[in-house]
Amino acid sequence: xxxxxxxxxxxxxxxxxxxxxxxxxxxxxxxxxxxxxxxxxxxxxxxxxxxxxxxxxxxxxxxxxxxxxxxxxxxxxxxxxxxxxxxxxxxxxxxxxxxxxxxxxxxxxxxxxxxxxxxxxxxxxxxxxxxxxxxxxxxxxxxxxxxxxxxxxxxx
Numbered sequence: 001x002x003x004x005x006x007x008x009x010x011x012x013x014x015x016x017x018x019x020x021x022x023x024x025x026x027x028x029x030x031x032x033x034x035x036x037x038x039x040x041x042x043x044x045x046x047x048x049x050x051x052x053x054x055x056x057x058x059x060x061x062x063x064x065x066x067x068x069x070x071x072x073x074x075x076x077x078x079x080x081x082x083x084x085x086x087x088x089x090x091x092x093x094x095x096x097x098x099x100x101x102x103x104x105x106x107x108x109x110x111x112x113x114x115x116x117x118x119x120x121x122x123x124x125x126x127x128x129x130x131x132x133x134x135x136x137x138x139x140x141x142x143x144x145x146x147x148x149x150x151x152x153x154x155x156x
Contacts, residue, residue, distance in 0.1 A: 006051035007030040008117065011041045013059045014085070018152070021054060024110040025117070036060070038067035049077050051121050053111075055102070057084040057091065065095060072099025079124045081116070083108075096098070 008030045012023045018034040018119040025032045025146035033050070035041045037060045041053070053071075068080055082095040092103035099119050104113070 003029075003083060003090045004031050006121070007031045007048075008053075009033050009035065009044070009050045009053045009078075011054065011059060011064065012038065012056040014056075016129065017056070020110075023111065024113055027110075028118070030117075038062045038064065041067060042070070045076065051078060052117055053078055053080045054117075055080055055082055055100075057082055057087065057095070065091075065098065068095060068097050068100055077128075079120050081120070089150060096111045107150075138145055 005028070008025050010032055012018050012019055012021070012034075013036050015036075020035070022034055023139070025034040033044070033143070038055075039061055041055070055064045055067060059067075061097070064082060064084075068082060071080060079101040080099065081102050081104050082092075082100040083104045083106060084091060087103060087105050095103050102116060104116065122123070
């Protein structure tokens, strides 16, 4: 029995893109949950965190960039890829500045998506575990390295 690599949320208004990504990512061992718009995604992200989100820029209702900004503002714990068929450099830069891990231009190849997603999830997990290690070290007690205390001086 194959063990799942985790859930990936795919948000795209195009059913063919959702189906293609679902087939490709499922074949690579991920469980895929698809959404047609950002409102449906946000409803689920309140209680669930996937290993990754693939979010199209142009979706009905609020744009993918608006959804990205909201999730980033909430320090959402999953890496987010932005996707677009009409992307350009300023759009990609805007996405990265607002918290996207990467920007994927459509059309894309299945192998490219799998490689980028696997790499991103691995890097994200390594970074998260190294931050955990740093905070554990910071909490260790070393004699002679007590926290500074406020000193009071008496003024005559």
